[in-house]
Amino acid sequence: EVQLVQSGAEVKKPGESLIISCKGSGYSFTTYWIAWVRQMPGKGLEWLGIFNPGDSDTRYSPSFQGQVTFSADKSISTAFLQWSSLKASDTGKYYCVRLDRGSGSFDPWGQGTLVTVSS
């Protein structure tokens, strides 16, 4: 079964750093891109960007450029989303999703990681 399993919920203070993870299984991890999506509480979906674990090619949405960093460790089939200095406005649920750029399909989705930033 193809699946993405994300790390657990985090509670952080403003200014702290954070890395959350997304582990792929059931497929060749380096063959597909990973996309990251944010959902703020009670709101819609927003793209953060996409990352190719095979060659580390990265595309950030302009709204998130410089705010987050994508990376991956191919040896453990895991993608990462990183913040160096969190803000309260980073509070939300973050999803990773596998992207097949050939078909344009986004599946499967991770279960989401809830990030709460509060003083």
Next chain:
Amino acid sequence: DIVMTQTPLSSPVTLGQPASISCRSSQGLVHSDGNAYLSWLQQRPGQPPRLLIYKMSKRFSGVADRFSGSGAGTDFTLKISRVEAEDVGVYYCMQSTQFPYTFGQGTKLEIK
């Protein structure tokens, strides 16, 4: 950026009746390869999103055949032929033709 506008934002529907959600893009979505990378996602309460339709009209594996997607130019439609209780949730259109990818605002489907 391509702006995706969904209508309606809320849709009360009677069980067993059809439902339709529209999505309009601010620019055409046909890629240079000839495909329109327009997808529809369903998000049930408390769940992650789930892919229903990709490339405008292709039903994803395992999706019930009561869901269908269509469109042309900048206007796209998701149709549910007969709404069931499990269809309650928020539906999003999204484009992945041009970066940055963008979502519609979401349409909440609820049962009357």
